[in-house]
Amino acid sequence: MISTAQTSHLDSIGSFLAMEIFSRAQQLEAQGKEIIHLEFGEPDFPPPPEAADAVRKSFENSPAGYTHTQGIEQLRIEIAKKYSDDYGVRITPEQVLVSNGSSLLLFLSVRLLAPPGSEVILTDPSFACYENTIRVAGAEPVLLKLHREDGFQLNVEELRKKVTPKTSAILINSPMNPTGVVFTQDVMKALAELEIPIISDEIYADLSYEDPPCSFLSYSQNTVAIHGFSKYYAMTGWRLGYMITPMAWMSAAARLHQNLMISANEFVQQAGISVLQKSKSYCESMKTELKHHWIFAWKFWKKPESQLLQDVTLDSAQKDTCD
Amino acid sequence: MISTAQTSHLDSIGSFLAMEIFSRAQQLEAQGKEIIHLEFGEPDFPPPPEAADAVRKSFENSPAGYTHTQGIEQLRIEIAKKYSDDYGVRITPEQVLVSNGSSLLLFLSVRLLAPPGSEVILTDPSFACYENTIRVAGAEPVLLKLHREDGFQLNVEELRKKVTPKTSAILINSPMNPTGVVFTQDVMKALAELEIPIISDEIYADLSYEDPPCSFLSYSQNTVAIHGFSKYYAMTGWRLGYMITPMAWMSAAARLHQNLMISANEFVQQAGISVLQKSKSYCESMKTELKHHWIFAWKFWKKPESQLLQDVTLDSAQKDTCD
Numbered sequence: 078m079i080s081t082a083q084t085s086h087l088d089s090i091g092s093f094l095a096m097e098i099f100s101r102a103q104q105l106e107a108q109g110k111e112i113i114h115l116e117f118g119e120p121d122f123p124p125p126p127e128a129a130d131a132v133r134k135s136f137e138n139s140p141a142g143y144t145h146t147q148g149i150e151q152l153r154i155e156i157a158k159k160y161s162d163d164y165g166v167r168i169t170p171e172q173v174l175v176s177n178g179s180s181l182l183l184f185l186s187v188r189l190l191a192p193p194g195s196e197v198i199l200t201d202p203s204f205a206c207y208e209n210t211i212r213v214a215g216a217e218p219v220l221l222k223l224h225r226e227d228g229f230q231l232n233v234e235e236l237r238k239k240v241t242p243k244t245s246a247i248l249i250n251s252p253m254n255p256t257g258v259v260f261t262q263d264v265m266k267a268l269a270e271l272e273i274p275i276i277s278d279e280i281y282a283d284l285s286y287e288d289p290p291c292s293f294l295s296y297s298q299n300t301v302a303i304h305g306f307s308k309y310y311a312m313t314g315w316r317l318g319y320m321i322t323p324m325a326w327m328s329a330a331a332r333l334h335q336n337l338m339i340s341a342n343e344f345v346q347q348a349g350i351s352v353l354q355k356s357k358s359y360c361e362s363m364k365t366e367l368k369h370h371w372i373f374a375w376k377f378w379k380k381p382e383s384q385l386l387q388d389v390t391l392d393s394a395q396k397d398t399c400d
Numbered sequence: 401m402i403s404t405a406q407t408s409h410l411d412s413i414g415s416f417l418a419m420e421i422f423s424r425a426q427q428l429e430a431q432g433k434e435i436i437h438l439e440f441g442e443p444d445f446p447p448p449p450e451a452a453d454a455v456r457k458s459f460e461n462s463p464a465g466y467t468h469t470q471g472i473e474q475l476r477i478e479i480a481k482k483y484s485d486d487y488g489v490r491i492t493p494e495q496v497l498v499s500n501g502s503s504l505l506l507f508l509s510v511r512l513l514a515p516p517g518s519e520v521i522l523t524d525p526s527f528a529c530y531e532n533t534i535r536v537a538g539a540e541p542v543l544l545k546l547h548r549e550d551g552f553q554l555n556v557e558e559l560r561k562k563v564t565p566k567t568s569a570i571l572i573n574s575p576m577n578p579t580g581v582v583f584t585q586d587v588m589k590a591l592a593e594l595e596i597p598i599i600s601d602e603i604y605a606d607l608s609y610e611d612p613p614c615s616f617l618s619y620s621q622n623t624v625a626i627h628g629f630s631k632y633y634a635m636t637g638w639r640l641g642y643m644i645t646p647m648a649w650m651s652a653a654a655r656l657h658q659n660l661m662i663s664a665n666e667f668v669q670q671a672g673i674s675v676l677q678k679s680k681s682y683c684e685s686m687k688t689e690l691k692h693h694w695i696f697a698w699k700f701w702k703k704p705e706s707q708l709l710q711d712v713t714l715d716s717a718q719k720d721t722c723d
Binding site: 078079080081083084086087090091092093096097099100103117119122123124129132133136140141142143144145146177178180181184188189190192193206209210213215272274298299311312313314315316323325326328329330331332333335336337338339340341342343344345 | 401404414422440447452455459465512516634651653655658660661662664
């Protein structure tokens with residue numbers, strides 16, 4: 078009676094393979110094997126010390142209860158300030174919704190903008206979860222191939238050919254996981270001119286090593302921006318992310334979030350406030366170090382004997398940095 | 401261009417009204433008004449002190465990273481032990497999936513068992529989010545009226561009439577929010593005999609004041625049980641919940657979770673381990689106090705001048721307690 082047949086309607090939802098590899102690596106570690114973890118985009122730095130300090134202080138002040146579904150107001154004020162200071166984009170705290178990690182907000186943003194059966198265009202390659210997330214939300218992923226010979230830049234002319242009356246949104250990620258590529262200003266402008274809602278995953282925005290940090294909101298308000306604390310603040314296991322929407326979409330987004338999550342962890346939100354206020358210099362030092370890692374890895378993999386990256390094209394700025 | 405039309409496909413997804421009232425109450429508090437909060441099922445006790453201790457210790461040991469998508473193994477071992485000790489149900493740690501709050505797991509369980517377009521039967525009244533959660537998952541909620549004259553017990557004969565070839569699951573909650581009613585053993589047995597998958601929200605299982613704590617898994621394995629730390633452990637704002645599924649369904653459940661959440665907050669999981677190991681006597685004392693609250697509230701509302709609860713029927717055990 079109980080069988081996998083009951084869940085076979087989910088057969089098209091694949092694993093997040095990095096998690097599968099991580100599980101297997103943990104098993105091997107438990108057997109005493111030494112493992113070098115490369116599965117995740119997980120910085121090998123601890124979070125800023127202000128994060129744990131804020132949690133300890135929160136424990137002294139009050140037991141953690143539910144918060145506003147969009148998040149503690151002070152956190153949303155700090156996020157709006159960050160978007161202004163770091164990306165030159167003006168948003169209000171009422172446009173911000175905080176949750177336990179940006180993965181859920183990727184789902185929420187697709188569910189928000191893409192009615193079931195509609196199409197969401199995404200790049201190939203792209204972050205491993207996108208295609209699954211779109212399917213979980215009941216929409217259809219439409220893949221746009223990125224070409225190595227274009228340096229994995231997005232070709233907006235090719236994208237135009239993928240647009241149909243069923244297209245409800247385009248999902249982008251710049252700087253991109255897994256290629257590391259930052260889309261050019263021309264690409265961003267051309268995307269904005271399509272007048273199709275953009276879901277912009279900006280989780281790596283602050284780890285752009287050549288270009289100044291940028292939000293797609295600089296190009297268009299017709300956007301749901303997704304961001305979080307896992308990368309630049311090295312807070313992966315803390316699960317704290319946020320989304321920014323136009324006010325016209327926030328009522329529906331908040332209703333989805335009330336029903337799916339109620340509200341994000343309170344003291345983790347307090348940690349978010351604290352690192353936004355106090356941890357910029359810590360994070361910039363970490364970023365400098367990560368840039369050195371990148372250059373080291375690049376030189377290593379470029380060696381003929383590594384058989385990797387032999388035919389990858391860099392733009393001139395990237396070449397200058399690595400050489 | 402940007403308008404609410406883009407999200408109008410979500411017009412049938414209502415607010416979680418308690419959150420709306422909470423937001424309004426917060427605004428009034430900010431204006432200096434004194435508010436007595438009755439919106440949520442939020443115990444007016446702090447969590448067991450072992451919870452914060454575990455977080456502090458976790459900060460000393462390691463930076464929080466991603467964990468196994470089903471949760472830290474030790475936490476899943478403790479949850480399996482709890483189900484054995486408290487409910488007499490044998491499960492394995494491999495059947496457990498931990499997430500940031502049980503709300504997301506309610507969605508995940510519906511998405512797991514109910515293909516889009518299929519029907520999920522739930523009671524009316526029921527917890528405010530259920531109907532919305534089912535719609536967000538793309539399934540159709542089918543309401544089964546509970547009657548005051550039946551003491552809000554579930555009538556399985558009436559439920560049978562709601563079953564169609566499209567029925568994919570039945571969602572129950574015992575002890576129930578908002579009625580407080582515990583379904584009888586006869587109701588539970590009859591539900592099990594339907595051989596339809598049951599999603600059993602057991603978040604209040606440990607706050608049953610008359611009957612011994614019970615899991616629907618005692619009656620059928622054809623079940624997704626949902627539980628968490630918000631009520632009995634008074635850890636609402638911590639966001640920690642879990643689900644238990646048959647092994648046949650766990651692969652699909654884990655794939656959904658990998659893509660929707662990656663993994664739950666690491667140090668909150670450590671707190672979960674700690675309270676399961678150490679906080680039973682603290683929680684039982686709290687439960688005794690909550691029972692006194694219940695009796696007090698009952699006597700207050702039963703007064704003729706309160707105009708409330710005048711025609712509510714109690715079973716004899718409940719009457720004995722309150723009188």
